[in-house]
Amino acid sequence: MTSATTRPPRPNAGTKGVARPEREAQIIEAGCRLFGEHGYLATSVADVADAAGISKPLIYNYFGSKDGLHVACVKHASAVLVSEIERTAALGAVGFARAVVTLDGMFRLLEPRPWLWRVVFDATAPREGEAQTWLAEHERRIMDFGREGVAELMHLAGNDDPLDIDAMRAAWESIFRALVNWWLDHPGESPEEMTHRCLRLFRTVFGELDLSGTALT
Template sequence: MPRAARETEILSLACRAFGEAGYVAVSMADVAAAAGISKPLIYNYFGSKEGLFASCLRFAGDLIADDIDRTAEAGQVGLARALVTLEGIFEVLEERRWIWRLFFDTTRPASQELDAIVARYTARLTERAAEGVAEMLAAAGNADPLDAEALAAVWASVFDTLVVWWLGHPEVSAAEMTRRSARLFVAVTLDGDAAQRVLAEVGGA
């Protein structure tokens, strides 16, 4: 197997192990056994357990951030953009929900490198959230930068809360969670006619 393909296979297995059990509970021997390779080979590829975890963060971060970039460029505005963004993330995570947990692993070591990786992806997501919020407020005639900052903070909290809630309910599919999010959003933000239009766009109630 070519090295790039082997590294991707190892990263996929390591991401799942770290995401499900946490950094402290996973050994390099565990990952090597899951991949069917020798432990020295993993050290040869990634240098250390922390190096492997750093690569997992980059691997997972690219999957999430690249999809948010994709949906951001789809041209949706306001609530529609928010729902398209959530839909994309739910679909990315559906078969690998452990990815999200990597960024909130309290057992990972204190490390400037790991902190910097998490901060870099957080900044990418924050930037996209700020863009979406600014567009939505502009459409409503609101150009107040502090309003935009406050609403971006609210959106980031809501976004994370919905994803974390969904991770705790594995019986709920990505499609079902998208529809649930739409129902919740329209219940608190839109009138009845507008609500029905948005719900229709995500497959109904």
């Protein structure tokens, strides 16, 4: 009979009384922050262990390697971003209203955890492997939402040309990323201030916007 002192740990057991799923979430949160703030290349397993207040062997036990931990962080961060885009898409705004609502939602999401964006768009991360496969799938989902929103905007303007829509989608994707990156590089700017800045920029280029159905002005 196995004694209490020699009984093997349960598969879902954590450390120091913390359940394994909770401990994994803690490690992923610390990993996302460090990978996001310093990049994949400049972040070590030891750094993440120190930030999470655990040992390096525990990370290897849970995730197998630095790459395994990075994949878990990429999955978490990309899923959070996609979930937010899905949420704002479901609000029913169309045209420029949808564009501004989407940006506003992303700013508010990222304000307490800006590193999530950096994890997904980390130029130092490996270009191949499971993390990139996961990102490609999430990017496809984001592009589908972007294409849908752009198609609505172009239709309202009387343009249903497929190539025009695809070209505008590519332009919108670049603008969206550029505005989020600019905001992250200016941490003193609140989400509300950045949303109104986007409104001013869009109005400067496109004139008065129809924002009916939203709380934005």
